[in-house]
Amino acid sequence: MNLAGAQLTENELMRLTVSNIAQATSLPALIQEHGRWCCQRCGDRKPVQLPDGRFYCSACVSLGRLTNRDLLYRFEQPHRPVGDGLLTWHGTLTPAQQKASTALQTSVTAGADHLIWAVTGAGKTEMLFPTISQMVQQGKRVAIVSPRIDVIRELAPRLRTAFATTPIAVRYGGHFDQTDSDLLLATVHQLLRFHRAFDLIVVDEVDAFPMAGTPMLHRAVQGARRGPVVYLTATPDRPLKAAMRKGLMVSRLFRRFHGHPLPVPAIRLMNFKKLPSQLPPAIVKWVRDVVATGRSCLLFVPKISWAPQIAALVQRNGLRVAGVASTDRLRAEKITAFRQRQIQVLVTTTILERGVTVPKCAVGVVAAADRAFTASALVQIAGRAGRAADSADDPVVFFTDRYTLALLAAKRQIVMMNGR
Amino acid sequence: MLHNRALFVYDAAMKQWIYQYKGLGDYRLHDAFQDLIAAQLQNARTLIAIPSESKHYDVRGFDPIQGLFGGLQLQPWLRKSPTAKPQAQKNRRERLQTPQSFTVLVPAAKLNQTKQITLVDDLYTTGRTLYHARDALVAAGFQGTVTAFTLIR
Numbered sequence: 001m002n003l004a005g006a007q008l009t010e011n012e013l014m015r016l017t018v019s020n021i022a023q024a025t026s027l028p029a030l031i032q033e034h035g036r037w038c039c040q041r042c043g044d045r046k047p048v049q050l051p052d053g054r055f056y057c058s059a060c061v062s063l064g065r066l067t068n069r070d071l072l073y074r075f076e077q078p079h080r081p082v083g084d085g086l087l088t089w090h091g092t093l094t095p096a097q098q099k100a101s102t103a104l105q106t107s108v109t110a111g112a113d114h115l116i117w118a119v120t121g122a123g124k125t126e127m128l129f130p131t132i133s134q135m136v137q138q139g140k141r142v143a144i145v146s147p148r149i150d151v152i153r154e155l156a157p158r159l160r161t162a163f164a165t166t167p168i169a170v171r172y173g174g175h176f177d178q179t180d181s182d183l184l185l186a187t188v189h190q191l192l193r194f195h196r197a198f199d200l201i202v203v204d205e206v207d208a209f210p211m212a213g214t215p216m217l218h219r220a221v222q223g224a225r226r227g228p229v230v231y232l233t234a235t236p237d238r239p240l241k242a243a244m245r246k247g248l249m250v251s252r253l254f255r256r257f258h259g260h261p262l263p264v265p266a267i268r269l270m271n272f273k274k275l276p277s278q279l280p281p282a283i284v285k286w287v288r289d290v291v292a293t294g295r296s297c298l299l300f301v302p303k304i305s306w307a308p309q310i311a312a313l314v315q316r317n318g319l320r321v322a323g324v325a326s327t328d329r330l331r332a333e334k335i336t337a338f339r340q341r342q343i344q345v346l347v348t349t350t351i352l353e354r355g356v357t358v359p360k361c362a363v364g365v366v367a368a369a370d371r372a373f374t375a376s377a378l379v380q381i382a383g384r385a386g387r388a389a390d391s392a393d394d395p396v397v398f399f400t401d402r403y404t405l406a407l408l409a410a411k412r413q414i415v416m417m418n419g420r
Numbered sequence: 421m422l423h424n425r426a427l428f429v430y431d432a433a434m435k436q437w438i439y440q441y442k443g444l445g446d447y448r449l450h451d452a453f454q455d456l457i458a459a460q461l462q463n464a465r466t467l468i469a470i471p472s473e474s475k476h477y478d479v480r481g482f483d484p485i486q487g488l489f490g491g492l493q494l495q496p497w498l499r500k501s502p503t504a505k506p507q508a509q510k511n512r513r514e515r516l517q518t519p520q521s522f523t524v525l526v527p528a529a530k531l532n533q534t535k536q537i538t539l540v541d542d543l544y545t546t547g548r549t550l551y552h553a554r555d556a557l558v559a560a561g562f563q564g565t566v567t568a569f570t571l572i573r
Contacts (some may be wrong), residue, residue: 050447050481057447067481146547327432 002180004079005141005197006225007041009064012193013073016178024073029066030055040072041192043219055186059216060174060192074195082180083166085136089129094259099386100251101127105134107249108200108228115231115240118253119262119417120383121357124232125155128202129162133229136166136182140199142185143224145191147211149173151204151355153332156185188217191224199227205354207237207376234383235413254420260392261418263385265378265411272367272401276306279313283366283399287345290362292396296338297345297362298384302370304349310366311347323347353380359388367384368398368407378410422554422566424544425528426573428443433486434572438543442508443547445480450487453571458491461569470541470553471522473502480491482517488571489540497526507549522553528561535564 001016008016009029022147030037030047037047037055040254044059047068056067066072093101100116107114108131118124128144135142146152146161149172156170169179170188187213188203201221201335203211211217221229231240244250256262270280301310304325311323322334322343331351338346346352350372362386365373373381378398385394398407428434441449461467469485477483486494501521510518524531531537539553554566 048448051483051487052477053480054481056445056447056481058446061446062440329432367449 001178002079002082003075005194006073006075007193007195007223008075009041009066010071010073015333018216024075026071026073028068029059029070029072030057034288037068039066041066041222041223042216044216045279055245061380063189063192079141079182081136082137083163083183085133085138085163085182086165087129087162088164089126089162093126094123094255094257096253096255097123097127097257100253101130103249103251104128105131106229106232108135111228112249113229113231114249114251115233115236115244116251116253117236118232118234118251119256121256121262121387122132122234122253123257123260124204125158127142128206128230128232130401131200132183132202133163135200136163139182140227141182141184142200142202143186143191143198144202144204145184145186145188145195145218145221146204147188147208148205148355149187150267150331150334150335150352151208152185152187154355154357155204155337159183159185164279165408176318188220191220194224196226197224200230200231201225201227202230204232205365206231207233207235207240208354209350212237220223235379237376250348252420256386257384257393258389258392259388262383262414263392263394263396264414264418265382265396265398267368267398267400267403267407268401269403269409270401276301276309276313276366278311279366280399283364284317286313286364286397287319291319291344295360295362295391296341296343296358296382297364298352298356298358299345299347300353300363300365300373300381301347301349302367302372306366307347307349309327311345314347319344321345321347324352325349326351326416334351350377350381352384353377357387358384360391360394361385361387362394363396365400368400369402369404373406373412375406375409382414384411422547422550424524424547424568424570424573425460426544426570427453427460428572430543430545430572431524438572442480442484442542445482447480447482450482450484450490453488453545454491457489457571458462459487459493461538461540464538464569465536467492467494467538467540468523468553470539470549471498471500473497473500475502476506484542485540487501488542492540494540497524497531498556499523503541507545512546515548518548518552520552520556522556524556526560531557531562533558533566537562537564537566539566539568541568541570542572544568544570 039057042060047055167181307323
């Protein structure tokens with residue numbers, strides 16, 4: 001396994017059975033700077049003391065605990081290029097996509113960071129292909145990362161088709177792919193295992209949980225880069241908008257690749273007193289109606305515990321239903337079954353607000369006034385609908401018992417983007 | 421039979437919690453259940469923590485049971501001698517066949533100053549560990565009753 005640019009713990013090295021430990025430089029995992037411990041893997045400065053006197057970094061503990069008596073191994077030997085980077089994708093970009101793609105390539109060549117602000121379904125991934133291809137052909141290393149595991153799982157087959165002759169390593173929690181490659185597809189967490197390794201990092205859905213509000217993950221990107229970083233999102237957050245004002249290059253795309261406008265959500269007011277033990281008949285009827293039109297249906301609920309309950313309620317109507325949440329071990333299997341239309345209705349939490357793309361899919365949000373549904377979450381959720389050109393007007397309905405700012409802001413944002 | 425009370429069942433969430441606390445060694449989690457546990461054990465007379473092996477302490481840097489029940493007064497009356505394999509890595513049959521590894525560190529006279537001992541541990545699976553601890557106390561001459569309290573079963 002090629003470990004160039006890797007930054008690993010002793011335990012990780014033992015599991016990999018690599019022979020070139022001698023080529024690594026070791027450094028203490030935590031060092032003291034001005035009397036404060038600082039984690040050398042993630043840069044966190046608030047380590048926790050153990051009863052035996054050691055300190056450990058709690059910010060990146062999920063990747064294996066590092067204490068001030070552990071070592072971190074960095075591999076800096078020059079890497080051998082792997083893969084030809086030939087683009088085996090034969091689609092064409094729309095003029096708008098082409099313009100953004102060219103602007104991106106210019107920024108990356110100049111070594112500048114870039115933001116692609118594109119509505120859901122604009123075809124962000126395809127716009128990246130020329131730049132990625134160019135970098136890998138030049139023998140450079142590229143990482144495509146996202147805070148969401150489902151985004152990675154969705155991207156993996158698309159990327160493998162687009163770069164059929166280039167090895168791609170796919171890594172996320174519990175899935176450590178040891179392929180030698182210059183193209184890494186991984187969750188942002190995985191970047192903590194690299195140090196100044198990538199000539200280009202693409203961060204997809206940069207404003208998504210848990211990246212928003214976790215500075216450690218932003219430091220992970222900074223620690224693993226040695227070239228420009230490209231950010232992709234449909235809903236830039238405040239830090240990104242601040243960066244735009246400070247001169248971050250931006251490409252804006254407010255049209256979907258098929259040219260149709262985004263489906264505008266309808267807001268339907270109703271009484272929710274009996275949720276989640278009973279589902280209002282109007283919602284049940286809506287679900288049955290959209291399934292009858294040959295569409296799949298994503299039904300979003302605010303709480304993890306509601307997903308199986310509401311799935312069971314919908315199932316009574318003779319539909320093929322499944323419920324998923326972040327805690328669900330069969331999540332990937334259920335999503336695959338939904339994509340293949342073996343499941344007609346998928347009841348889910350905001351975990352699937354991004355990255356899941358199913359053609360001909362209606363979207364409903366139950367209890368849309370709940371705090372779990374922020375404005376950007378609602379925009380992303382609404383963006384699951386109308387992804388295919390032949391069904392661009394899939395219905396999107398927010399079922400709610402009251403109006404909230406987030407609901408109105410989400411609707412306004414969608415109408416605004418359609419108007420541009 | 422050993423009477424055991426537990427606060428939680430061993431579901432996916434508790435499995436994840438145990439993994440992060442003991443497996444990854446995230447000591448921050450040690451006080452997560454402190455208030456709940458204190459409320460449950462406020463009437464217990466004598467609490468004895470199930471000790472862990474010293475080599476585990478060296479790796480983790482903390483004793484998970486001492487951390488979990490840290491707000492309470494625990495008697496250090498038991499010691500655990502090294503075993504070949506931790507309970508967590510065994511299947512049910514192997515767990516049940518585990519030999520006795522506890523020794524009692526105080527004389528019978530001291531033990532019998534109390535009538536009731538509550539053993540405290542994090543997880544009750546087959547109960548092997550807790551039964552061994554009780555047997556060791558009885559073998560050392562303890563004549564009162566032994567009950568157990570675990571966070572999870």
